[in-house]
Amino acid sequence: MQYTIQQIADALGAESQGETGLIIEGAAEPSDAGPAELAMAMSPKYAEALSGGSARAAVLWVDADWKALGLDAAIFVPRPRMAMAGITEMLDRGQGVEAGIHPSAVVDPSAVLAEDVAIGPLTVIGARARIGKGAVIGAHCVIGMDAVLGEDATLREMVSIGARAQIGDRFIAQPGARIGGDGFSFVTPEVSDVENVRKTMGDKGEARAQSWLRIHSLGAVEIGDDVEIGSNCTIDNGTIRNTCIGNGSKLDNLVHVGHNTRVGQDCLLCGQTGVSGSVEIGNNVVLGGQTGVVDNIFIGDGVISGGGTKILSNVPAGRVMMGYPGIKMETHTDVYKAQRRLPRMARDVEALKKAVFKQPSSD
Amino acid sequence: MQYTIQQIADALGAESQGETGLIIEGAAEPSDAGPAELAMAMSPKYAEALSGGSARAAVLWVDADWKALGLDAAIFVPRPRMAMAGITEMLDRGQGVEAGIHPSAVVDPSAVLAEDVAIGPLTVIGARARIGKGAVIGAHCVIGMDAVLGEDATLREMVSIGARAQIGDRFIAQPGARIGGDGFSFVTPEVSDVENVRKTMGDKGEARAQSWLRIHSLGAVEIGDDVEIGSNCTIDNGTIRNTCIGNGSKLDNLVHVGHNTRVGQDCLLCGQTGVSGSVEIGNNVVLGGQTGVVDNIFIGDGVISGGGTKILSNVPAGRVMMGYPGIKMETHTDVYKAQRRLPRMARDVEALKKAVFKQPSSD
């Protein structure tokens, strides 16, 4: 993969200067960059390290003095992370899945595959599954019966997609992602301890030990366009309706989405976030790493949660959340500051009691 | 798969009325149901939506006026979630694993398989493994050498079971479940920082940097009857004895159970719960999503933990837990309410100090 500085700048819609015919074969950090690598030096702080490498060209901030940095060519970008999107897309060397269907793949004769799909070794495609054009499916994937995969899908190795899943265009799944396991749904013949505790917030009542009966998942998983699912994620089938992930939403590694839950559009669910069953999540929601969400609540549009937040009740649109139980981030910050002063406050209260009530400290 | 209303009602032991010969091919939510689908409308709230769909038959609450709802037939159930168990089991269309052993499967000649097992494409079965009758094993599974799997097992795709695992009847494993990885157990040649911190609750002492030596797992995993393990779960081998999961217990997705731990009967471990090594968990325990349990403690029968609880010490039978560190839910609720008022209390204490001691606020 080779591009000139000019080609990269054009793709980014960015200005370039110097030897714009210079050939670039990859990207690197400023201190590691070789002469055929484009150094990522989008701020003066990073540019300092250029002298430690041997880059001839770099991506710089607007109005940077590229000549003073000893470069032969430069590209200037106003929003560095946006430029990263374009540059890394161009220079991605991929995983090397070869064109065509690998002879070791096991494709059911009733499956319908677009002509140009690339299917890796030992991948299994079930009965009546349909895979759209442009799909690149890695080794060791399993696509269940009657599943539908839209155009231009990219599946890394060992992705599994359950029967009847419906997935839109430009889907990306990282290694080990699990779409369409059965939901975790059980019931006891009589009212259980857990049901009592939920009603009373703490009282188990008189319920006795019982065994669990399984509620099967008749629904499947439905995923919109432009969705990405991280490594070893799990998205469960719905019970009666489908579990849904909206257009443009991205799930990080080891994220869990329970049965019946509906995630809106353009959401980010960061690493190890867990969403229980039957949750309604709006659009443009960002849940920080290790966020937890209890079942049967809603989270409004534009909600943001900090890492580790445990959301235990409905959250109105636009709220920024933090803590366990999750509360408004501002309130959390106030409570947290007061907590840090608690041991001192406890001493103050004891002193006050002594002074006011003439009583001895109880601790 | 087709049933009459009468057949479904009989299977549930429920009453039905109307055209009980009506043919049902699936279940649906009231607003989505087509004429051959049974609408799930077990409470008046859900029944309102029937007019938006075209269901001819529904599952309703006892004494519901089915004719007024415009239906041709109805089934009446006293405990809706129980009815869901029966109905979804009948209507589950499954994953389509075909009868027999797929020609691409790699079965060791010394493995002993019951005659009627269904083994999916590319599944590997190791030396001397034994698989009981009625097993349905999906594509891309690996069953280790000397592993024993009881009758009527259902394994979804990409499940792995390590060598020497012993599993009872009616086992269900969701995609990517990992039974029998090695335990996480390491030791330093001399007493380590971590050992010091555990003894002193915070003081690292004088321990110096050391490397870790591995303690191998000689034990395996032992699983009772009627156990279900969720997608991408991990249950580790024991060190000397086996790690055990008791009859009837169910693990949700991404749950981790460490080496030597024993989980009792009829427990539910919800999504992303992590149980460390050498924990003793009683019967009928329910751990909410993202619960964490430290190593070498016990959790008594019937304990329930709310989502996100971190259990750091022994828990007596019957207790309902919440928080980090996990405490009794009632106490947690009291503490939590007081916390929310902390910033105001801090201001009160400052005002009191000023009034009583005539001293200025220190903040």
Add this chain to the structure above:
Amino acid sequence: MQYTIQQIADALGAESQGETGLIIEGAAEPSDAGPAELAMAMSPKYAEALSGGSARAAVLWVDADWKALGLDAAIFVPRPRMAMAGITEMLDRGQGVEAGIHPSAVVDPSAVLAEDVAIGPLTVIGARARIGKGAVIGAHCVIGMDAVLGEDATLREMVSIGARAQIGDRFIAQPGARIGGDGFSFVTPEVSDVENVRKTMGDKGEARAQSWLRIHSLGAVEIGDDVEIGSNCTIDNGTIRNTCIGNGSKLDNLVHVGHNTRVGQDCLLCGQTGVSGSVEIGNNVVLGGQTGVVDNIFIGDGVISGGGTKILSNVPAGRVMMGYPGIKMETHTDVYKAQRRLPRMARDVEALKKAVFKQPSSD
């Protein structure tokens, strides 16, 4: 596998007494041990159970009276866990991967494998991958193109290693470990809500709904010598540079390490720990189970975190951390104790206000 008591004692550098020619075929807990099994009874507490089993030989503490325990032979060890490392290594029966390359494996002709490697059924090895001598690779693994695996690697079943990963000697990976998924890195065309919240700690500003553009991962994963990765872990590729795991570090099950993060040497990351992107972790760091670490911070050498700690800012070397947000363990203990007394303190403050200001309680 058979050893005499003498051979085991010699391997441990430990003293033995009695019939040191006795043949041992396995290890067991004292109460379960058969006559050919070595009972692990390293403290008087465990030795009590010897009478319940039929062990003829045991591993005991120094100076134990082995004859009084009814044994025919004994091995004496000063540090029990260290002895466990040696004994379990000797007696590990492994997973039974057979010598040579299984005929069902799919090995690219350009891959370079040492002569003595063992490759299990259906494993896929990509173009130009290199695998060092002594490797034992289980069934259903995928090694990506241009990946390098050092000497004496042990991969359990279903491990995936992405393209261009570089891994040192004596690497161990448990089932389902994912090395080299793409990093979770997205950008919006304009400044997003999340960027605003991070700057202002809570104020979302005026940002509007936007879609996410993907930043591809051009870097890979680089792993040192003597590293172990647990079941269903995920370690992501770096964006421009590599994500790194240092020599001797061990990751437990379901651990997540984000893109660009560098973990130092001899660290332990316990079960379900999640480390975000671009984190710098020093040497000899121990993160307890379910620890979370936000992105773009550093954690100094020798830091220890208790289970469930959420680390939200830089941590200096040697600190012992606990809580959410994570703080010094000592401080956390003080705060925690005060929290438990909060409801009482709240009542005290109300009483004080009443006494001092003659005002009625506001609650």
